[in-house]
Amino acid sequence: MADAHEALEWLDQHGPVLLLLARQIASEASAQDIVQEAFLRFWRSRQRAEDPVAYLYACTRHCALEFRRAEQRRLDRERAMARDERVPDCFVCVPGQEERRLAIETALRQFPDEQRQVVVMKIWGGLTFEKIAKVLGVSPNTAASRYRYALDKLRRELSKEHVS
């Protein structure tokens, strides 16, 4: 019972960001299945992890990549196109900020996967660059530069949006 309680705590703390991360990698339809699969894998092998939080994110990323590979084999071109054209809805709507939220989500969607993943883990997951580096299997400097590059690009995109 204590185990289930602890699992719920982990789930409530990290679940929303894991779902967000899964959405960056695979399709919206698979995101929930990815989080479920990843969390189960994590929970059953977490004792072996040196850094459990980084491991949880790594499990989710790994699972999402597996799902995406399976989807890519399965889906045809039209469905993939439809996924990209869908209106993004990853964040809680705040009245008065709806347009800005949509602009941010749309801009983020244009970024390469690895940049989006770093932004999600850093901003909403609160992970350090060291942890992000562990998740992605890159150096902390690479993780940091991807993050800065993504933020600069997002800034430019949003300023263009603002002007137009």
Added chain:
Amino acid sequence: MNRWTDPLEAELESLRPHELPPLLRQRIISALSEPRRRPPRAHPSRLWIGALAAAACLVIAVAIWRGREQGMASPGRSPVAAGSSPPTDSVVAYQRALAQSPEALDALLDADAVRPIGPPVSGAYVLAGMDPDSLR
């Protein structure tokens, strides 16, 4: 010392991802409480049965093979000419004669030279399981 915060970072942080859907949360918790399914493993007794069956097959195969070999080497079908001594006996006889004296060896060689040659039997046919007489 206050850390400078990028306004864009602050804006992004203000966006909150959606909570986990309650159904998904429920699904995960119930999956966690389920006993973990392990991949099916072969039962030890099944392994024993398999090993015994393999051993039995091997014994049967060897028995059949030896039976055939004995059938091929039946009297009158041997590639060795009828009436001649087994090769090992000849070698032993030659060795003994040589040990006695060179004359004894010569005598034995002469005796073998005049011994009539048996009926021609082709070892190749015998080995192939065919009766050479049937070809005549």
